[in-house]
Amino acid sequence: MKLDRVFIEGLKADALIGVYDWEREITQPLVFDIEMATDIRPAAEQDDLNLTLDYYAISQAVLKYVAQSSFELIESLAEAIAALIMNDFGVSWLKIKVSKPGAVPEAANVAVQIERGND
Numbered sequence: 001m002k003l004d005r006v007f008i009e010g011l012k013a014d015a016l017i018g019v020y021d022w023e024r025e026i027t028q029p030l031v032f033d034i035e036m037a038t039d040i041r042p043a044a045e046q047d048d049l050n051l052t053l054d055y056y057a058i059s060q061a062v063l064k065y066v067a068q069s070s071f072e073l074i075e076s077l078a079e080a081i082a083a084l085i086m087n088d089f090g091v092s093w094l095k096i097k098v099s100k101p102g103a104v105p106e107a108a109n110v111a112v113q114i115e116r117g118n119d
């Protein structure tokens, strides 16, 4: 069981996302909160970035993916990003929250959150 965590919180990106016709003509702001299980001890012992999850590299990969995505549902985007991180960065367990803060003007935020894998 991996008890340690690397976090990416409040990662902002504009995306083509939404169900309705008007949403297919614009981009809208999204916010990503990502929690990833790992064992930080090898990196801490060696003080070596190559031995941990590089939050900068993962952030850039997520932003690149989101920029070329065009899903209707934030659920679909959450699943795609989970698969990307697990496959490309060897993450065994993660939690991802995708927020679409402008979607319901009367709400402070709307979001979906998923957990995938085993820690």
Ligand SMILES: Nc1nc2c(c(=O)[nH]1)N=C([C@H](O)[C@@H](O)CO)CN2
Residues within 6 Å of the ligand: 017, 018, 019, 020, 023, 072, 073, 074, 075, 100, 103, 104
């Ligand atoms: N659970 C979800 N509900 C809704 C979504 C979504 O992605 N997941 N999307 C919409 C529309 O695109 C909305 O954002 C327009 O304001 C509605 N409900």
